[in-house]
Amino acid sequence: MKFLDLKIQSLTLEHLSNLLELDKACFDGWWTLEGYRRELESPNSHFLGLCSPFSSSELLGMGCFWSILEEAHITILAVHPQYHRQGLGQALLYSLLRNASDHGLERATLEVRVSNEVAISLYQKFGFKTAGKRPRYYKDNNEDALILWLSDLQQPKFLKTLDDWHTIVSDRLLKSSWSLIIQNS
Numbered sequence: 001m002k003f004l005d006l007k008i009q010s011l012t013l014e015h016l017s018n019l020l021e022l023d024k025a026c027f028d029g030w031w032t033l034e035g036y037r038r039e040l041e042s043p044n045s046h047f048l049g050l051c052s053p054f055s056s057s058e059l060l061g062m063g064c065f066w067s068i069l070e071e072a073h074i075t076i077l078a079v080h081p082q083y084h085r086q087g088l089g090q091a092l093l094y095s096l097l098r099n100a101s102d103h104g105l106e107r108a109t110l111e112v113r114v115s116n117e118v119a120i121s122l123y124q125k126f127g128f129k130t131a132g133k134r135p136r137y138y139k140d141n142n143e144d145a146l147i148l149w150l151s152d153l154q155q156p157k158f159l160k161t162l163d164d165w166h167t168i169v170s171d172r173l174l175k176s177s178w179s180l181i182i183q184n185s
Helices: 013-027 033-041 088-102 117-125 156-175
Strands: 004-010 045-051 059-068 071-079 107-113 129-138 143-150 178-182
Touching (some): 013 045, 088 107, 107 117, 117 143
Antiparallel strands (some): 059 071
């Protein structure tokens, strides 16, 4: 069986057009060009892309978190709809958490639509717990958001868990013919 390379790498301004294309496919244009530019230029922002030279768009997924004190605030996690259910979301979330841990951050948090059961399930698999709810958080339809938290990113137990997740994520990707390559940022 032939495996396709799947790279996780830091994104730069040269990826702007790919980010907008992916945003359009995933969110129907949720973020603007200027919004992505701000994220890519911010020293507190860590923007990762899931890339494959075998895809016409090349950028298959994206994930970003802000470093705020000891916290990684995950602002976006998206996989092109054409590549759903192949383990790519797991690979991105794993990479964001690994990156946050490598940067010395102690906790991770995010907001997710209460109706997004697939995403909530993914986050729960990675140990996120519900900490609360933000009423009418999403302005497009006034949907509530769940606030999810993951603590102890610097504890030895979590670092062992990261190693376990790497194996789980890699095995899941292999089932979909992907071979994971993580480029250090």
